[in-house]
Amino acid sequence: xxxxxxxxxxxxxxxxxxxxxxxxxxxxxxxxxxxxxxxxxxxxxxxxxxxxxxxxxxxxxxxxxxxxxxxxxxxxxxxxxxxxxxxxxxxxxxxxxxxxxxxxxxxxxxxxxxxxxxxxxxxxxxxxxxxxxxxxxxxxxx
Amino acid sequence: xxxxxxxxxxxxxxxxxxxxxxxxxxxxxxxxxxxxxxxxxxxxxxxxxxxxxxxxxxxxxxxxx
Numbered sequence: 001x002x003x004x005x006x007x008x009x010x011x012x013x014x015x016x017x018x019x020x021x022x023x024x025x026x027x028x029x030x031x032x033x034x035x036x037x038x039x040x041x042x043x044x045x046x047x048x049x050x051x052x053x054x055x056x057x058x059x060x061x062x063x064x065x066x067x068x069x070x071x072x073x074x075x076x077x078x079x080x081x082x083x084x085x086x087x088x089x090x091x092x093x094x095x096x097x098x099x100x101x102x103x104x105x106x107x108x109x110x111x112x113x114x115x116x117x118x119x120x121x122x123x124x125x126x127x128x129x130x131x132x133x134x135x136x137x138x139x140x141x142x
Numbered sequence: 143x144x145x146x147x148x149x150x151x152x153x154x155x156x157x158x159x160x161x162x163x164x165x166x167x168x169x170x171x172x173x174x175x176x177x178x179x180x181x182x183x184x185x186x187x188x189x190x191x192x193x194x195x196x197x198x199x200x201x202x203x204x205x206x207x
Contacts, residue, residue: 063171066168066170141179
């Protein structure tokens with residue numbers, strides 16, 4: 001996991017520093033010309049795509065066993081993320097649970113739908129990848 | 143899949159790290175192959191065979207054999 005930070009950590013950092021501060025800026029500067037909020041809103045997504053590209057390059061350069069474990073761990077992270085998204089969506093949108101319970105950022109829609117927040121998505125997937133990698137490596141190969 | 147990697151490595155008096163370096167893989171990969179937790183890819187199996195100057199079937203054997 002530490003090595004994956006070395007592979008594309010600067011892009012991940014860019015996601016973190018542009019996402020929520022960007023949303024805050026957009027929410028508090030409604031008078032800005034359209035192009036500016038567009039750039040600010042899409043910047044974290046662009047950074048996360050560059051992060052994915054860095055990770056893919058890092059995986060390609062790996063030796064075979066670690067490549068296999070890493071691919072399995074990313075697979076696990078993606079599936080686990082989709083499952084969590086599904087659970088969240090069912091609980092919030094269908095069952096109405098958690099609505100009006102989260103008031104962490106004061107950003108309205110960001111609180112109601114953390115899975116639309118790029119920082120949350122990237123950080124969660126990264127953590128799930130770490131859990132998957134550690135588990136697969138320890139269980140199968142150690 | 144069974145293999146004689148540990149035995150062949152011992153004959154050459156190489157450590158797992160030495161062998162890993164010669165094959166361009168990690169020490170964990172060598173350990174996982176020796177403990178039969180990981181089956182190497184065909185290219186890696188060929189590299190191992192070339193390194194020990196043996197045919198692949200003298201190093202690796204399927205569990206059924």
